[in-house]
């Protein structure tokens with residue numbers, strides 16, 4: 001499959017058929033697997049065979065999903081999880097120890113920020129944030145106990161871009177593990193491993209599922225790191241369910257098609273909204289007016305499906321706009337076939353202090369719109385009527 005194109009890999013990287021010769025992957029709803037002999041079970045538990053053992057460890061459907069993501073991300077190995085946060089948390093917990101330090105972009109997913117600030121201090125794990133405008137100063141943040149550089153690009157929800165090549169050079173020079181949350185871009189638009197990332201994490205809940213039905217997460221990358229994450233995960237149990245894995249594997253078959261349409265719709269809508277007098281700002285990676293446009297063009301195939309708009313008039317104006325939307329629903333999800341609007345300051349990022357929100361670029365007038373797969377004119381009409 002390595003010689004095939006993305007679309008073909010996403011469709012054809014399937015598990016082997018059973019004796020029933022099914023064309024599509026069957027669903028293995030079983031918590032455990034059986035062994036013909038005591039010796040076979042002993043060998044499996046001692047990592048001397050790769051027989052399936054128990055679905056907390058892995059399952060044929062979970063393996064199929066992981067193998068597909070590895071192929072699409074150009075990764076050596078991977079582990080799947082019950083959600084994106086399970087992937088992030090398990091990856092950190094497997095690789096960090098008390099006394100360690102990590103460096104992260106300041107604009108990270110709200111729950112990731114909460115783990116850094118609320119729970120890691122209890123374990124004596126510290127962090128430093130870098131601002132996307134000051135990546136030249138990252139090296140000043142590195143300490144002897146620094147283990148990771150962690151980032152999202154494009155960031156959620158500020159839609160800032162970080163140059164993967166530059167960060168990789170810093171990481172390699174300083175012997176740091178380089179981790180990218182590639183949720184917004186998906187491997188179709190951006191492959192961080194090709195820029196040197198050691199690990200790539202996804203909330204599969206978003207574009208990988210793409211239809212707002214199941215939760216899932218996955219970490220892929222260097223085999224020796226993935227081994228540690230897998231072993232920690234199989235003991236602690238943040239496992240992906242076989243049904244969700246089956247759904248995600250099937251959803252990946254249409255990832256390229258869906259992303260093409262998400263990107264086409266989002267670019268069109270961003271261009272039209274850019275000149276709207278009710279808006280202070282429209283942010284989309286592939287708008288030439290975006291401050292990081294050159295980085296986006298360099299490392300992304302297209303701009304993705306998320307735009308942010310900043311309404312003049314702050315929270316009151318943002319609230320009015322959201323409440324006037326008819327077709328587009330207010331919801332925290334993104335990457336769905338249906339367009340979704342979110343007010344980060346009062347919801348996904350409400351646990352941040354006002355000061356912290358300012359640092360990560362979340363103002364009270366900022367609205368994140370996940371542009372769906374509906375007709376782009378219908379999406380635009382709804383946004384424009386609510387603005388007016």
Ligand SMILES: *Cc1c(COP(=O)(O)O)cnc(C)c1O
Pocket residue numbers: 083084085086109152156181183184203204205206215216217
């Ligand atoms: C949604 C999201 C997560 C968390 O994923 P869940 O599947 O909701 O646990 C992590 N990172 C980013 C960038 C996200 O958008």
